[in-house]
Amino acid sequence: MKAKxxxxxxxxxxxxxxLAQEFGLTLRALRFYEDKGLLRPxxxxxxxxxxxxxxxxxxxxIFGRRIGFTLGEISELIGLWEQGLADPGQLSxxxxxxxxxxxxxxxxxVEIDDTIDELRTVxxxxxxxxx
Numbered sequence: 001m002k003a004k005x006x007x008x009x010x011x012x013x014x015x016x017x018x019l020a021q022e023f024g025l026t027l028r029a030l031r032f033y034e035d036k037g038l039l040r041p042x043x044x045x046x047x048x049x050x051x052x053x054x055x056x057x058x059x060x061x062i063f064g065r066r067i068g069f070t071l072g073e074i075s076e077l078i079g080l081w082e083q084g085l086a087d088p089g090q091l092s093x094x095x096x097x098x099x100x101x102x103x104x105x106x107x108x109x110v111e112i113d114d115t116i117d118e119l120r121t122v123x124x125x126x127x128x129x130x131x
Contacts, residue, residue, distance in 0.1 A: 011051060011052055012051070012052065013042070013049035013050060013051055014049065014050045014051075014054075014055060015047060015048070015049060015050075016030050016031075016041055016047075016048040016049070016050060019050055019054075019055065019058060023058060023062060025062075030048075030058075033058070033061055034048070036071055036075070037075065038057060038058075038061050038071070038074060038075060038078060039054050039057055039058060039061075040053075040054060040057075041054055056081075057078055060074065060077055060078050060081060061074055061078075064077055067101055067105070068101060068104070068105065069097075069101065073097065076097075077094070077097070080093070080094050
């Protein structure tokens, strides 16, 4: 993505509308993430400008939402990322949260597969009925 504004000290800035378009989000969603402290755009008049750190934070928010993290878990993920994951304890905590989420998703997948099998069985029975 091309920066729309060059920052004086913090590098390039992106208008929040450009980020919304790039990531397929609404401005309302980005304002919500800002209200929750997940994004920290600066303001230039009425325009919100995000720096590269906000860009990376938004990518983490989208990743976290996609895998089913709560906003609290996403906030923790961002906090760990910002601290650089240098602490082995933090890295272990992050690894454990990913393992827990993977386990949860695998369980849901089994449940979905079972439900699909049940639906196929019911459809097979319905297909054998007249009409």
